[in-house]
Amino acid sequence: MALKLTPTRRRTLVFPLSLFSLLFLLYSLSFNSFRLTSRSPDPSPPLVRHTAPCNYSEGKWVLDPDPIKPRYDQSCKEIYKGWNCIANAKSNGQDLLRWRWQPSGCDLPLADPVSFLERYRNTNIGFVGDSLNRNMYLSLVCMLKRASSEVKKWRPAGADRGLTFVRYNLTLAYHRTYLLVRFGSWSATSDSGALESLGYKQGYRIDVDVPDQKWAEAPKFHHILVFNTGHWWWAPSKFDPVQSPMLFFQNGVPVIPPLTPPLGMDLALKHMLRYIENLVGPDKFLFFRTQSPRHFEGGDWNAGGSCWRDQPLSIDEVGELFSVERNGTNVESRLVNQHLFEALKGSRFHILDITSMSVFRADAHPSTTGGKKHEDCMHWCLPGLPDIWNDLFVATLETLQIK
Numbered sequence: 001m002a003l004k005l006t007p008t009r010r011r012t013l014v015f016p017l018s019l020f021s022l023l024f025l026l027y028s029l030s031f032n033s034f035r036l037t038s039r040s041p042d043p044s045p046p047l048v049r050h051t052a053p054c055n056y057s058e059g060k061w062v063l064d065p066d067p068i069k070p071r072y073d074q075s076c077k078e079i080y081k082g083w084n085c086i087a088n089a090k091s092n093g094q095d096l097l098r099w100r101w102q103p104s105g106c107d108l109p110l111a112d113p114v115s116f117l118e119r120y121r122n123t124n125i126g127f128v129g130d131s132l133n134r135n136m137y138l139s140l141v142c143m144l145k146r147a148s149s150e151v152k153k154w155r156p157a158g159a160d161r162g163l164t165f166v167r168y169n170l171t172l173a174y175h176r177t178y179l180l181v182r183f184g185s186w187s188a189t190s191d192s193g194a195l196e197s198l199g200y201k202q203g204y205r206i207d208v209d210v211p212d213q214k215w216a217e218a219p220k221f222h223h224i225l226v227f228n229t230g231h232w233w234w235a236p237s238k239f240d241p242v243q244s245p246m247l248f249f250q251n252g253v254p255v256i257p258p259l260t261p262p263l264g265m266d267l268a269l270k271h272m273l274r275y276i277e278n279l280v281g282p283d284k285f286l287f288f289r290t291q292s293p294r295h296f297e298g299g300d301w302n303a304g305g306s307c308w309r310d311q312p313l314s315i316d317e318v319g320e321l322f323s324v325e326r327n328g329t330n331v332e333s334r335l336v337n338q339h340l341f342e343a344l345k346g347s348r349f350h351i352l353d354i355t356s357m358s359v360f361r362a363d364a365h366p367s368t369t370g371g372k373k374h375e376d377c378m379h380w381c382l383p384g385l386p387d388i389w390n391d392l393f394v395a396t397l398e399t400l401q402i403k
């Protein structure tokens with residue numbers, strides 16, 4: 001049926017019609033490109049195959065009947081004494097090597113040290129963060145040293161420790177920093193500053209916009225960086241809310257009204273991510289590691305808490321131990337992650353989600369064999385879980401085709 005249109009009516013119809021066809025065109029284009037990327041190159045016969053990138057963080061722990069061939073053992077000299085669970089005769093120290101992380105949709109390959117050394121020739125890789133990033137750094141060092149033991153130790157760009165695999169010119173370093181930003185003790189002066197007039201006598205001055213010198217130069221030196229910050233923001237034993245509160249400064253002056261630690265963390269992350277992104281070009285690869293969970297049961301670390309288990313937790317046990325609603329002892333890891341994910345949204349950082357696999361591993365901490373007055377239910381045995389974090393790191397580097 002032909003519609004007779006006057007010139008004016010025709011003009012008013014043309015626009016909605018062409019908008020409709022444009023939308024249709026866009027729809028078919030996106031549909032086609034979806035088909036192109038989500039189908040295997042050979043369209044027939046249709047294969048049941050996981051074509052979306054595998055989510056390595058979703059899975060479960062399975063006990064391998066045969067002990068996995070260890071990638072390194074207790075003889076690696078780099079292992080910090082308190083984390084060497086096999087040497088310290090932790091009862092399940094050897095069993096830790098038998099637990100394999102099985103992602104739901106694929107396998108997580110074991111990092112191959114020789115091909116890693118080859119692939120990352122002439123590359124500098126920096127770990128920046130607290131002792132849990134040192135845990136991860138040492139695991140990678142031990143794995144690689146097994147394949148190439150000729151190393152030169154040095155401290156690049158303010159690092160706490162570092163070494164170069166001489167035959168490959170590959171440098172690894174660990175930069176120690178608790179909060180990423182600079183902090184130091186603060187006490188009231190006689191001038192009536194803003195904090196003094198609010199009654200503050202002492203505490204810690206935390207400059208949310210000033211990077212800690214330990215790593216400020218690291219992004220220029222390293223090609224690949226793995227950052228973390230976490231439990232220090234929730235550490236009332238150091239940053240006691242009354243005796244020694246965190247006092248946040250921005251542009252050199254106190255933030256008034258004073259912020260709670262979580263809000264201070266948000267501000268520090270915002271400034272530090274911006275600092276890093278402004279400092280480095282697109283040839284650098286940035287990772288942020290999610291929070292490493294603790295497993296204190298029956299009390300916090302300084303209140304008799306312990307981690308006595310010799311098997312990973314069940315999913316229900318994880319629910320209880322980490323419930324935000326039930327104020328579980330170890331709830332901090334979920335809170336830290338909420339702040340991290342929010343800060344990292346839209347940034348250049350790739351997220352290395354180790355939390356999902358690690359929450360199960362109440363069995364993998366040094367516990368009473370850590371050699372401290374309190375049980376260590378925070379760091380991890382080496383060899384152990386951080387080796388799997390590095391498998392995830394290496395697999396992610398390959399997925400992203402970095403190098």
Ligand SMILES: *[C@@H]1O[C@H](CO)[C@@H](O)[C@H](O)[C@H]1NC(C)=O
Nearest residue numbers: 055056057058059353356357
């Ligand atoms: C991957 O799995 C983890 C754990 O279940 C989940 O938290 C995360 O959102 C998933 N990531 C994506 C991109 O789906």
Ligand SMILES: *[C@@H]1O[C@H](CO)[C@@H](O)[C@H](O)[C@H]1NC(C)=O
Nearest residue numbers: 121122123124168169170171
């Ligand atoms: C070693 O690697 C660095 C980059 O990290 C590069 O600048 C340097 O030229 C390399 N040295 C040799 C001898 O290839």
Ligand SMILES: *[C@@H]1O[C@H](CO)[C@@H](O)[C@H](O)[C@H]1NC(C)=O
Nearest residue numbers: 299300326327328329330331
């Ligand atoms: C949560 O538990 C901690 C100690 O583990 C306690 O200091 C705090 O007051 C509790 N918070 C709530 C809301 O119950």
